[in-house]
Amino acid sequence: MSVLVYIEHAEGSVKKTSLEAVSYAKAMSEKLSSGDVIAVALGLISSEELAKAGTAGASKVIHVIDSKLNDGIIQAHAEAVAQVYKKINATTLVLAKSSLGDAVASRLAIKLGSGLISNVVELPDTTSGYKVKRSIYTGKAFAVTQVNTDHKILAVKKNAVDLRTDGPLAMVEEVNLDISAENFATSITSTDKATGEILLPEADIVVSGGRGMKGPENWGMIEALAKELGAATGCSKPVSDIGWRPHHEHVGQTGVKVAPTLYIAVGISGAIQHLAGVNSSKCIVVINKDPEAPFFKAADYGIVGDAFDILPKLTEAVKAQK
Incomplete structure (x- = not known):
């Protein structure tokens, strides 16, 4: 056997x-x-x-x-x-x-x-x-x-x-x-694959952004941290709905469900639909300037502060450790 x-x-x-x-x-x-x-x-x-x-x-x-x-x-x-x-x-x-x-x-x-x-x-x-x-x-x-x-x-x-x-x-x-x-008998006529160095379903680390990032022009900070960590990038549903990020990056109950070792949520309030897609993560870190954001209740670690101040410092800290 x-x-x-x-x-x-x-x-x-x-x-x-x-x-x-x-x-x-x-x-x-x-x-x-x-x-x-x-x-x-x-x-x-x-x-x-x-x-x-x-x-x-x-x-x-x-x-x-x-x-x-x-x-x-x-x-x-x-x-x-x-x-x-x-x-x-x-x-x-x-x-x-x-x-x-x-x-x-x-x-x-x-x-x-x-x-x-x-x-x-x-x-x-x-x-x-x-x-x-x-x-x-x-x-x-x-x-x-x-x-x-x-x-x-x-x-x-x-x-x-x-x-x-x-x-x-x-x-x-x-x-x-x-x-x-x-x-x-089935034939596949075309395949649209998600782009990026590391894809969400396979990622061991994921860095996601929400509406707290204020606009797509600020996503470079998310991508910079992800690059230093060797992580995939994700986003909340509202962000993909308004076209800031592609839909294949939408993490949540109706998007991609992830189970990385580390999930970093930046500027995401933590709606139940988003939590349903990430709650299998081994460690969740939340960065949000609102101390009452629901996501903090599900976080292993939380940072209360402005993402625009924290992300560059965090990225530099990761670089220094490398």
């Missing part, structure tokens, strides 16, 4: 969230004695990059090299992963919770007759059945769900587990699969 991990990649690199999923699978395998951790990657990516999954805990990576899988067509990905899952006689599939992962996992649950648990935050508890703790209500609460099926799919929430980096490089096995044409 083995644990299979579906890993995603972009721009030639395995995504950090997928490496976290590998680390979760390794920890689960050690706890439950559930066999080897084997990863599966689809489409074109170098073997050298895939071998790095070994540092997170994978003993082998099965690389399905069909170039038609590059586009991320959901039906084709689900079929490919299902074939590999059956080939290695896996009993559990682990993957990162993501837009692609959610779509693939739901189809795999049908194909494999598996129970599917999303937003997983802890290793399974098997002292009485098979129970998994997961995050619900946009991170405001937790639920413990029992899985009764023989096969299980666990979608791990970002930053829910520590990333291992001490394992040896994994062996990479290239394979070809017979994936029928009907699985490629």
